[in-house]
Amino acid sequence: MGQFKKLIDCYDCGHSVSGNAAACPSCGSRQPFGPPILGRKRSPIQNVEARNDRNMIVIARALGGLGAAYGIATSSGPWMAALFAIAYGTVGILLGVPFAGFLNLTRRLWQ
Numbered sequence: 001m002g003q004f005k006k007l008i009d010c011y012d013c014g015h016s017v018s019g020n021a022a023a024c025p026s027c028g029s030r031q032p033f034g035p036p037i038l039g040r041k042r043s044p045i046q047n048v049e050a051r052n053d054r055n056m057i058v059i060a061r062a063l064g065g066l067g068a069a070y071g072i073a074t075s076s077g078p079w080m081a082a083l084f085a086i087a088y089g090t091v092g093i094l095l096g097v098p099f100a101g102f103l104n105l106t107r108r109l110w111q
């Protein structure tokens, strides 16, 4: 008799919640086991996500710019330069997004 499920701390408010509760009785979070959808633990995680998104854009742009510069440098004329700039720039962005995503993933594991 008694507790079949252990009490856990609500991910959102820290209140003790039964392990089989559908929602936190204290703050009403429907996911007391996380990820947080309410409450105080949300903002730091959101800040990290926002920063990671900014980093991803910066890295993608940098690689796109490098690709464009490489295309211009290796071409033999203005039309080829434009063509290569677009082609390498696109490749740079396509490579940069997953690369930045990988960096974000590994950084999160290190935290």
Ligand SMILES: [Zn+2]
Residues within 6 Å of the ligand: 010, 011, 012, 013, 014, 015, 024, 025, 026, 027, 028, 029, 032
């Ligand atoms: Zn709660």
